[in-house]
Amino acid sequence: MLLARRQAALDAVAGQLKGREVVTAAVDLGADGVAAKVAPLLEGREVDVLVYNAAAAPVGPFLKMTPEQTRASLDVNCRAPVELLHLVLPGMVARGRGAVVLMSSLSAYQGVANTAVYGATKAFNLNLAEALWAELRGTGVEVLACCSGAIRTKSYLESMPGGAPGELEPAQVVREALDAIGKGPAMIPGRFNRFAAFMLRRLMPRRAAILTMASQTKKLHA
Numbered sequence: 475m476l477l478a479r480r481q482a483a484l485d486a487v488a489g490q491l492k493g494r495e496v497v498t499a500a501v502d503l504g505a506d507g508v509a510a511k512v513a514p515l516l517e518g519r520e521v522d523v524l525v526y527n528a529a530a531a532p533v534g535p536f537l538k539m540t541p542e543q544t545r546a547s548l549d550v551n552c553r554a555p556v557e558l559l560h561l562v563l564p565g566m567v568a569r570g571r572g573a574v575v576l577m578s579s580l581s582a583y584q585g586v587a588n589t590a591v592y593g594a595t596k597a598f599n600l601n602l603a604e605a606l607w608a609e610l611r612g613t614g615v616e617v618l619a620c621c622s623g624a625i626r627t628k629s630y631l632e633s634m635p636g637g638a639p640g641e642l643e644p645a646q647v648v649r650e651a652l653d654a655i656g657k658g659p660a661m662i663p664g665r666f667n668r669f670a671a672f673m674l675r676r677l678m679p680r681r682a683a684i685l686t687m688a689s690q691t692k693k694l695h696a
């Protein structure tokens with residue numbers, strides 16, 4: 475089951491997934507009542523794996539953000555995954571199997587200038603995954619946060635035309651994240667990014683880590 479706003483984009487992905495049943499639905503995960511919209515789609519179906527990948531990532535200094543932009547980040551990145559977890563986790567636990575992958579980011583590990591609210595939502599995703607991983611141990615349900623560095627997605631390439639160190643192709647991130655299910659609570663795809671995270675989190679004073687990250691994210695375009 476694929477959910478996003480653009481039906482045509484969902485249909486294009488579904489068309490590539492040959493030989494299996496694919497359900498698509500245009501759902502705005504930033505709108506009110508996400509659970510009420512998704513619940514009927516799940517009737518008669520068992521969700522074994524939930525991957526929460528969607529994100530609203532407005533770029534720019536906080537003072538230039540509109541309240542609508544920051545609210546969209548909070549709704550899409552925080553509220554909607556919690557609502558979907560309420561929908562799918564009880565069934566997974568009852569069946570004694572299942573997995574959840576929450577897309578987080580290296581932004582989760584320190585404040586990130588120029589994407590302040592987005593970065594904070596990614597810290598929320600990591601924190602949530604860690605807590606659920608601990609709560610659900612022994613139930614057969616695995617929870618994992620994928621704390622990726624830069625991924626060469628269309629939206630990333632548009633906002634960072636100059637590139638950044640450690641960029642990964644989306645397929646590599648997907649492969650490493652799926653391989654890490656069961657080794658939670660969190661993983662970082664790519665050797666360079668694991669090393670960068672080690673430097674930022676373990677070796678640098680936190681102020682230096684924040685300013686190092688800011689030196690990269692100031693290159694992001696809105």
Ligand SMILES: NC(=O)c1ccc[n+]([C@@H]2O[C@H](COP(=O)([O-])OP(=O)(O)OC[C@H]3O[C@@H](n4cnc5c(N)ncnc54)[C@H](OP(=O)(O)O)[C@@H]3O)[C@@H](O)[C@H]2O)c1
Binds near residue numbers: 478480527579623
């Ligand atoms: N790209 C990077 O460098 C990078 C780095 C670290 C972490 N991440 C994380 O990786 C994930 C994917 O990143 P990305 O670069 O692929 O992001 P993206 O292109 O901005 O968006 C990914 C998907 O989210 C969907 N989406 C956005 N708002 C939505 C809404 N209101 N309702 C439903 N679907 C919505 C979009 O589909 P529609 O437009 O059709 O709705 C799109 O397919 C995100 O969680 C991001 O935080 C990305």
